[in-house]
Amino acid sequence: xxxxxxxxxxxxxxxxxxxxxxxxxxxxxxxxxxxxxxxxxxxxxxxxxxxxxxxxxxxxxxxxxxxxxxxxxxxxxxxxxxxxxxxxxxxxxxxxxxxxxxxxxxxxxxxxxxxxxxxxxxxxxxxxxxxxxxxxxxxxxxxxxxxxxxxxxxxxxxxxxxxxxxxxxxxxxxxxxxxxxxxxxxxxxxxxxxxxxxxxxxxxxxxxxxxxxxxxxxxxxxxxxxxxxxxxxxxxxxxxxxxxxxxxxxxxxxxxxxxxxxxxxxxxxxxxxxxxxxxxxxxxxxxxxxxxxxxxxxxxxxxxxxxxxxxxxxxxxxxxxxxxxxxxxxxxxxxxxxxxxxxxxxxxxxxxxxxxxxxxxxxxxxxxxxxxxxxxxxxxxxxxxxxxxxxxxxxxxxxxxxxxxxxxxxxxxxxxxxxxxxxxxxxxxxxxxxxxxxxxxxxxxxxxxxxxxxxxxxxxxxxxxxxxxxxxxxxxxxxxxxxxxxxxxxxxxxxxxxxxxxxxxxxxxxxxxxxxxxxxxxxxxxxxxxxxxxxxxxxxxxxxxxxxxxxxxxxxxxxxxxxxxxxxxxxxxxxxxxxxxxxxxxxxxxxxxxxxxxxxxxxxxxx
Amino acid sequence: xxxxxxxxxxxxxxxxxxxxxxxxxxxxxxxxxxxxxxxxxxxxxxxxxxxxxxxxxxxxxxxxxxxxxxxxxxxxxxxxxxxx
Numbered sequence: 012x013x014x015x016x017x018x019x020x021x022x023x024x025x026x027x028x029x030x031x032x033x034x035x036x037x038x039x040x041x042x043x044x045x046x047x048x049x050x051x052x053x054x055x056x057x058x059x060x061x062x063x064x065x066x067x068x069x070x071x072x073x074x075x076x077x078x079x080x081x082x083x084x085x086x087x088x089x090x091x092x093x094x095x096x097x098x099x100x101x102x103x104x105x106x107x108x109x110x111x112x113x114x115x116x117x118x119x120x121x122x123x124x125x126x127x128x129x130x131x132x133x134x135x136x137x138x139x140x141x142x143x144x145x146x147x148x149x150x151x152x153x154x155x156x157x158x159x160x161x162x163x164x165x166x167x168x169x170x171x172x173x174x175x176x177x178x179x180x181x182x183x184x185x186x187x188x189x190x191x192x193x194x195x196x197x198x199x200x201x202x203x204x205x206x207x208x209x210x211x212x213x214x215x216x217x218x219x220x221x222x223x224x225x226x227x228x229x230x231x232x233x234x235x236x237x238x239x240x241x242x243x244x245x246x247x248x249x250x251x252x253x254x255x256x257x258x259x260x261x262x263x264x265x266x267x268x269x270x271x272x273x274x275x276x277x278x279x280x281x282x283x284x285x286x287x288x289x290x291x292x293x294x295x296x297x298x299x300x301x302x303x304x305x306x307x308x309x310x311x312x313x314x315x316x317x318x319x320x321x322x323x324x325x326x327x328x329x330x331x332x333x334x335x336x337x338x339x340x341x342x343x344x345x346x347x348x349x350x351x352x353x354x355x356x357x358x359x360x361x362x363x364x365x366x367x368x369x370x371x372x373x374x375x376x377x378x379x380x381x382x383x384x385x386x387x388x389x390x391x392x393x394x395x396x397x398x399x400x401x402x403x404x405x406x407x408x409x410x411x412x413x414x415x416x417x418x419x420x421x422x423x424x425x426x427x428x429x430x431x432x433x434x435x436x437x438x439x440x441x442x443x444x445x446x447x448x449x450x451x452x453x454x455x456x457x458x459x460x461x462x463x464x465x466x467x468x469x470x471x472x473x474x475x476x477x478x479x480x481x482x483x484x485x486x487x488x489x490x491x492x493x494x495x496x497x498x499x500x501x502x503x504x505x506x507x508x509x510x511x512x513x514x515x516x517x518x519x520x521x522x523x524x525x526x527x528x529x530x531x532x533x534x535x536x537x538x539x540x541x542x543x544x545x546x547x548x549x550x551x552x553x554x555x556x557x558x559x560x561x562x563x564x565x566x567x568x569x570x571x572x573x574x575x576x577x578x579x580x581x582x583x584x585x586x587x588x589x590x591x592x593x594x595x596x597x598x599x600x601x602x603x604x605x606x607x608x609x610x611x612x613x614x615x616x617x618x
Numbered sequence: 619x620x621x622x623x624x625x626x627x628x629x630x631x632x633x634x635x636x637x638x639x640x641x642x643x644x645x646x647x648x649x650x651x652x653x654x655x656x657x658x659x660x661x662x663x664x665x666x667x668x669x670x671x672x673x674x675x676x677x678x679x680x681x682x683x684x685x686x687x688x689x690x691x692x693x694x695x696x697x698x699x700x701x702x
Contacts, residue, residue, distance in 0.1 A: 075676060139679060143662060144652055146683040170680045287679045291667045502659060559653045566652045570659040 037079045039303065040069040040280045042254045050249055051240040051276045055207040055232045056128050059276045064089035068280040070271075072118060075288040077295050077302075083118045085275060088125060095126030095191075097199035102164060102186060106131040107212060109160040109460075113137045113153075113167035113175060114261040116285040119191040121261075121271060123166055128213065129204050135160060135215035135227060136262035139171060141287070142570035144563075146174070152568075153178035155225045156217055157185060159461055166191060209233040215460050216264050216374045224509075227460035228374045236276075238268065238377035238454035241425030243277045246370065246382035247307060247337050255281040256305040258289030258296050258314070265342050268378035269309055279307075293318045294326050297360075301330045309339035312346060313502055315353040322356070333361035337385060341370045343500045344491060345419040346536055347391045364388050371421035371489055375469060375476055377454040380430065381489045383422030390420040392485065403445045405483045405490070418482075418490040428452030430489055432482065437471070445483045445492055450476045497593065499530035501538045501571045508593055511573070514564045515542060520557050527583050527596035528573075540565065540573035541600055545580045576600065623699065627673065628692045634668055635688065647689035655688075675699050 046066030053059035063069075069084035083091075099110070110127045114120045114136035127134035137156055140149040153175060157165060161184045167175040172190050179185045207213075213235045215227035243249045255274050259266030274281045282299045289296050297318060300308055340350065354364035365388040372379040383390065394405040396414040408415050424430045431439050432446040440446045455476045458466035469477055479498060482491040499506045508528040515526035525545040530538040542561060548554050558575045565573045584595035632645040638661045639645075651657040657665070666677050675698045685691050 140683045141679060142659065143657065143682050144684070144686040149683060170678060174680070174683075290663050291670070563650075563653045566658075570662075572656050572658050 037082050039071040039079055039282065040082060040084050041067060042252060042280055042304065044068045044251065044278055046278055048249075048251045048278055051236065051243050053236060053276060054209050055211075056125070056213060056235065056272070057207055059236075060085060060089050060092070060125060063275050063278045066278050068278050070118070070121060070274075071280065071282045072116065073282060073284050073295070073299060075285070075292065075295065077298055081118050083121065085278065088122060091122045092125035093129055093204060094199055095122055095194060096129035096204060097202065098194055098197045099126060099130040099132060099164070100200040100202055101197050104132060104163050104186075108132050108164075109162040109215065110134045111137055111153075111157055111160065111162040111165040111175075113139060113171045114267075115139050115168060115171070116258075116261055116283050117168060119168060123191060123194075124214070124271075128207060131205060131207065131211075132164075133212045133214060135162075135217060136267060137167075137217070138260070138262045140174065142567055145567045145570075148564070148568045150174055150178045152225075154182060156227070157182045159225045160215055160227050161461065163187075166194065207232055209236070212457070216267070217262075218374050218505075224462070224465065224513075226462060226465050229457040229460050230377050231457060234377050234454050234456065235268070235272070237427065237452075238379055238425070239273055239276050241428070241454070242269065242273050242379050242382075245425055246368075246379060246385070247273075247339075248385050249273075249277045249279065249307070251279075253277070253279045253306045254303060255279060255307045256284070256296060256299045256303065257281060257308060258284045258286055259309060260286045263342075264372075264374040264378045265309060265311075269339070289314070290317065292321075294322045297322065297330055297332065297357075300335055301332055301360075304334040306334055307337040307339070308335060309341065311342040312340060312349045313343065315340070316349055319349075319352045319356050327357070327360045330357070330360035332357055333363065335362065335366050337368050338362075338366040339368045339370060340389075341372055341379075343505070344493065345369050345389075345421075347389060347417050347419055348536075350389045350419075369419050369421050371480075371491060373478055373480075375456045375478070376428075376450050376452070377456070379425060379454070380428065380450050380478075381422045381424050383420055383488070391417050392420070392490070393417050399445065399492075405443045405445060405485065405492075416492075418492055420485075421489045421491060423487055423489070424450070424452070425454070428454060430484065431475075432484055440483075442484050442486070445481060448478045448480045448482045448489070448491070450478055499528070499538060499540055501530065501540060501569075504569065504571075506540070506569050506571070511540065511542060511565055511569070514568055515544060515561055517564075518557065518560060520546065520548060520553075524591055525580070525583070527591050527593055529593045529597040529600070531597070531601065540569075540571060541576065541597070542573050543576045543578055543583060543596055543600055545583055546577040547580060548577075576603075624692065624696050627695050627699070628688075630669070630672060631665075631688055631692055631695075634665055638665060645688060647687065647692065649688050650686050651688060651691070652686055669695055673699050675702060 044066040063085035072081045074080045110132050112123050124134045163186050165175050165179055165185055165188045169190055176188055179188045209232045211232055213230050213232045217225055217227050257270035259270055261267050282303050284296055350367050365386055367389040369383045369389055371381045393408040393415045395408055396416050398404050398406045429451045431449050433439055434446045471477055480491055481493045497508050511528035512526040515521050516523050521544055528542045530540055532538050554577055561575050584592050586592050635645045639655050681694055
């Protein structure tokens, strides 16, 4: 037996130690509260929790088989978080110090997150490892986040603590690494917990898997409260009989802000399924919605695709999805077919397609920017492809038979927010003209923590956020037509091209600025990552070895396969300043490989 | 847990991997699932579901980070099955 397996001994036995002792007979928190619903409007997270804790609703955690495993009413969350906060005080950290927590879908993560806020500390969620063979790269990614945030404390449960300890070993700021259990053994300091203020940082949200330049979005209490208010009042029109179900990871902005914090600031109950359990058996999510009569549940288009593909016809008759009034869709480009296929498949299970709620947002604007009108379903327009490419202008299809593109209406900005479309010279464009999407408003981040270079790229003058996405406005509604070439979306995951190029440049054979990564799409919308490398190697074996190694690294870091193309030096197109142009590299690749219909209008170049 | 159970696990893995990758090449225990078999995350989820359903085990996600070859995966499944 290999040594890797032996190393796993400790966490594994722990993980499988629990007996199916469900004699505990847990009951989920109810949908209807005893407390009058207040729809956001709090000044900080902790004041929102103080209010929610007066009621009987809260969070429920289900296992892969759909059994209820733990229940965390908001009242218990408040109590447990305050105890953890008093233990955190024992470290004597200055207010605003960062605390890293590996965010599996668990009660402990939420308790620690709020404990940090009660203690005046700034928590941030770190991902769990999901890819085969990703050990080394995952630890590097954790280390990157610990370093960039200058975190003082790092926590993970027993399943992930080994990775965290490994990552913390060579970091400079970490004072303490441990599990929630270990934290529970520390003394609770008897101290009055201080209130927080709207201008304080509430948390950091990391947006990139880069090992060298991670980007931690700084979100203040004010930005968070502003965004939550818009989401629950204007986006979702939350009511007292609402209930959510979610499989979205807690380390993702949509999972954390949308499905952990938004329910709490409206005091509604949520049913959670771990992301892994959803990904393996998507039916369990639909079962939860059906069984617990959930009304609000979000997914990326990819999640809906998984449901459409993997749920069997014979499973449909046990489902009643008629309760689902807000099926929020966001976090990646929305293709109308994905929604149509889902609606078609689940119509017989009571799913009403008017529940589709396309929205647009990004972590740099806390979460949400625009919401389409609730209860109206997915609306889209068809525009003429040729005019779109030639004039960068969306013109509604006039005659049949012309090549067309269909784009989903993502709705209007939340109150107090503005979206504008600009060209390459930052000049504002009129309606129907395609350009970069910029956002202004109170939800916009302060910047990336400790990263002025990336911050200045994203935040333009007067605090306009450059989203990096391309789209147009029509009658005040936003339509996204594509991403710029610096983000590649594969299977619902946003991958920064720069992060892939960085991995390549870590190979001794690859010089810096000689790697270019981008995505190409096939006809059914599947994206493949292409990595083009300028390569001086002549031996077939050495070239093969480099190709295989690069594919392996990309897989381990991002869980996706990629095509590696080795080209002679000076093949990759550069800008006048010597920077590689991914846009031009992609056009070049497409021409070399004769991919039809791929020369695209959606990208405008590199940010 | 006996040797025959291990062989059963290995057999299932090889069969499933062979159909997932649609290839005529013989799957061997030493094959690297990432570089040689191109098992992407979707195929991996399918494979895990089938392993879990067939052997009535639960594969923890943190354990996969040290797995690259077919044999390593078989060892892991065998180990979990033996512990349960």
